[in-house]
Each structure stands twice: as structure tokens, then as C-alpha cells.
Amino acid sequence: MPIVRLSGTIEGKNDPNRETRARMLYQLFASGWDIYNSNGDQRITLSNIEKKVVESDAFVFMPGATLEDLFKAVSIFVGYQTLDEYLFGKATVILNSDRTWDPMFGLLDRLRELGTIKQDYRGFLLQAGSPESVVGSLERVHEEGLPDVERKKIMTCDTDSYELEYSGDLLANICVFCSASLRDPSYLEEGYELGRMLAAGGYGCVSGAGTTGVMGEVVRGSVEAGGWTGGSNVPHIIELEGLPKGLTSFWLKPDIYTRMEVMIENSDAFVVFPGGAGTVQEMLALLIFRQMGSRLMAQKTIIIFNRPLPDGGGFWDPLVQMLAPWAQSGFFQVAESLSEVMRIIGTQVSK
Template sequence: MPTIALSGNRTDITNPIQKIRSFLLGELVSSGWEISNSYGDQIITLDNIELKIQEADAFIFMPNAQIEDIFYAVSIFVGYQTLDPDLKGKPAVILNTDGSWDLLFELLDQLEIFGTIRQSYRKFLLHSKEPKEALANLSYAARIGIPDSGRKKIISKPTLSFETPLPTVTKSKVCVFCSASMDVEDYIEDGYALGKLLADHNFGCVSGAGTTGVMGSVVQGSVEAGGWTAGSNVPHIIEIEGLPKGLSSFWLRPDIYTRMEVMIERSDAFIIFPGGAGTVQELLALLIFKQSGNPLMAGKPIVLFNRIDKKLQVPFWGKLVTLLNNLANKELFTVVTELEEIIPTLDQLF
């Protein structure tokens, strides 16, 4: 019997949503589905999300979206983008009867315009406004399958982990979350400049160990300036992106969640640079840890670089900041708008 996972938990279920949930449970069970989280008593965290994805054959995201639900949904989309084998053939439907998912959709729409999302997320996360539409979308997706993300493998065997000790002059290790797909010149230049700035100011640079886009330029900037440069990645992403040259340390992990965890564990601060769905996912994971008091994030600042996009003349992360206003304490992160502000801000926050 296939299993479908429903999002949401008891603390965020109001009466109208409880009626919707009850209706869906009846329809799904009668259609032969086994239900995961039927009572809304499970909360998704970075520690358990991989297991929840492996156990499920499909997903329905419920109204009254909370930060954990949005992290869950974005993670599913990122898995589709990166050819995660645990998501092969598993459809995802978002039931948005109350408009609580609208701000996420607005953010993802804007990231598509910026070019940091190359796939149409609406083809992967099927938007439904009514319960019957959600069931119809689920049936449709189960029948036709998941769309092709358009990405192909370029290598077959990822490298093993390796480690180089930190230089004694290193002040702290700073993790940069950013886009591996953005190829606009001024963003690439900013990425390279950030990597160089970190090295020049004796900050170690941690990243997702990507070779392309802004991420590749951050790594290159740090490496070419002689900085200690580390990163983590997973086999199925390495197979489609490869690994950058010059890394001081590399931590191979089996999935994107243990990848995020080792990057969080081995970093002292975080910079959220222009990015796509993966960068949103990573920031949400940091904020969930912060809000829950997880010791992995104790005393570790988050700096959000909200530069103006030169073409559109709007803040790159404007839609993200609006989304977070409804989800997270504003004191959990610091927003800067100029590249030159990042290093002084880190120095102040440590």
C-alpha cells in the first residue's frame, strides 16, 4: 500500500483546516493510501526530513503553512531539481485554501525571473485551491510522473572526503549559501569578491562545494586569495555538477540534509548570498534551528545580503524578507545591502 505524507501539526490546525484534513483522510484511505502524519502530530526537522521523504510515496502540503512546512516543501522541490533518487516518481501537491503559501509562490516566481531557478516550480509543486483539486492533481501526477528537471550526470564517481587543518591565523569559518546556477556577470563578480574578502580577512570559507554560478565564484575567489576553503556535497549532486579545484577540506555526505548539518556544525557564521530554492531551504533550516534553540546554531550569526538587482532595480531577497516577517523572529538574522558591509557586520556580530 503506498504512503502519502500530510504536512501540518496539531498546534497549527484550526477548525476549518481540521475539516479539510478529515475530508482528505477519508478520500485518500478509500483510494488505497496509507497516511503518514494523519493526526498532525509530527514536526519536520533537519534531523528527520530525509527519513520522512524515504518513507513516503507522495506528499500533500496543507493550509496554514508554518516555517517547518515551507522548509519541507522547498526541500522536496530542491530534491526534484537535483535528481534526488529518494524522490523519484513521488508527486507533491500544495493545498492553498487560505493563501498561506502565497508569499512562498511570490518568492519562487521572482527567483525564476532572476534566473536562480531554472525549472518551473509549479510543474513540480502542484498548486491546488480546493481539496478536490488537490486529489485530482495527486491522481494526475501519479499517472504521468514527475517532470524532467533538465539536468544530466557529468561524472559517475564522486571523490572521498579529505581534510586540511585550519591555518592558525584563521579567525572563524564562514559558510556562504548561494546560487550554483546564476550566471549574471555582476553576481559572479560579487561572489568572487566575497570569497577574496573572506580570505583577505582570515575567515575560512565553507560552501556547498559547487563549481558553477555564484557558488563556484565564491570558492574560486577564496582559493585564489590563498584562503582555507572547505565544502560539502552529496553523490547525486556531484554527478551533475562536479567538484571545484583547490578545496582545502571536503566532506562527502549521503544526502542534502546531512550535508547541511555538517556545514552548520563546522561553521561559525553564515552568509545568505543571492541564490535559488536551495539557498532558501538552507536559510529556513538555520532559522528553524535558531528558533528551536538547537545548540548547533548557538552564537552563530546569519547575515542576509539583500543587494539591489541592477536589471530589475529591486532587492534580490525582498520577497524572502517579506515571507520571513510572518515566519521568523527578525532578530535571528541581519540584513545588509552592500557587499562592503558584510565583513564589518561579521566582525561586529562575533
């Protein structure tokens, strides 16, 4: 029988989502699905999420969206975008009957308007208003499949991890989370400038090791300024995007979750540059680690570069608003210019 993974947790007999979950369980079981996490008592972490994806045939997210739920849903969408073979043909349905998922959908809408998300997420993260309609959506994907993400592989991955010698002194390593698809010239110029400023300031630059978009420009800026530049990527994304030249250190990982983990481990601070769904995923991972008190995030600064937009507001306004329920004071800082980003790094980050 096919297996569906159900998200969410139930907090005792008075939990308002208990009845909805019971209806969902009945609908799924009656329709021929076996159910993982039926009681809402399983936790998914960076270390086990890939295994959970592999062993499941579909995913259903329940009302009462938590930070972990948002991370998992966005991660699945990123997997669809990057042609993750373990997600091929698997449906994801979000039961949004309490509207707690609206901030995430609003953020994805805004990123699509700004051009950092090319695919229409609605074809991959299907919304439902009732448990009965969830089952209908699962069946529709089973019959019709998922949309084409319209991406093609450009190479085969024949690289491995490596470490080259670097003779310079580093004050700290700064990880830049950004988009590999954003091609607006002004963003590309600022990406290059950030990489150059980090190298000039004596900071190493960690990235997702992409060749295109802002990610490619950040790497190029650091490399051309003589900086130490480290990065991590996975085989199926390398086959889509290639690898940049000039990296001092490269860490090949089997999946996007261990990729994030090694980037976090090798960084002393983080700059969340304008980006797409992958950048949102990375910011959510940072916040989850920060909430957990993980050693990986101990004393590490998070800076959201909320670049002002021509029509007013900032690029990441919807992200900051979405994170508000979980972002305790000091969890992250917001900067509106590269000079402010560098000022925060200079005053708060050191090895």
C-alpha cells in the same frame, strides 16, 4: 497500498483547519492511500527527513503553512531539481485554500524571473484548491509522471571526505549559501570578491562545494587568496556539478540534510548570497534551528545579502517578507553591499 505523507499539525478541537484535514483524510483513504501523519502529530527534522522521503510515495501539504512546512516543500523541490532518486515519480501537492502558501510561490516566481530557478516549479509543486482536487493531482502524476528537469550527470562520484593541513590562523569560519546555477557576470564577480575578502580578512569560507555559478566563484576567490576553504556535498549532486579544486576540507554526506547540518556545525556565521531554491532551503533551516534554540546556531550571525536590483528593491525582498511572521528581532540582519557584509562580520563574529 501507496503511502502519502500529510503535512501540518492540528491544535485542538477548535483549530480552523480541522474540518479541512478531515475531508482530506477521507478523500485520500477512499482513493486507496495509506496516510502518514494523519493526526498531525509527527515532527520532521534534518536528521529524519530523508527517511520520511524514502518511505513515502507522495506528499500533500495542508493549509496553514508553517516555517517547517515551507522548509519541507522547498526541500522536496530542491530534490527534484538535483535528481534525487528517492523522489523519482513522487507527486507533491499543496492545498492552498487559505492562501498561506502564496508568499512561497511569490518568492519562487521572483527567483524564476531573476534566473536562479530554471525549472517551472508549478510542474513539481502542484497547487490545489480543495481536498477533492488534491486526489486528482496525485492521480495525474501517477499516470503522466513529472516533468524532465533537463539536467544530466557529468561524472561519477569517486571522492571521499578529506582534511588537508592549513597553517594559517582563522578568526572564524563564514558559510556562504549561494547559487550554483546563477551565471550573471556581475553576481559571479561579487561571489569571487566575497571569497577573496573573507580570505584576506582571516576568515575561513564554508560552502556547498559546487564548481559552477556563484558557488564556484566564492570557492575560487577564497582559494586563490590563500584562504582556508571547506565544503560539503552529496554524491548525486557531485555527479551533476563536479567538485571545485583547492578545498582544504571536504565533508561527503549521503543527503542534502546532513550536508546542511555539517556546514552549519562548522561555521560561525552565515551569508545568504543571491541564489535559488537551495539557498531558500538553507535559510529556512537556519531560521528553524534559531527558533529551536539549537546549539548549532548559538551566537551565530545570519546576514542576508539583499543585493539591490537595477529596477529597484532588493534581490531577497520576497524572502524577507515571507519570513516576517517568524523572524523575531535579531534573528538575522540584512546588508545591501559586500562592504556592509564584511563590516557586520568584523564587528559581530569571532572565535
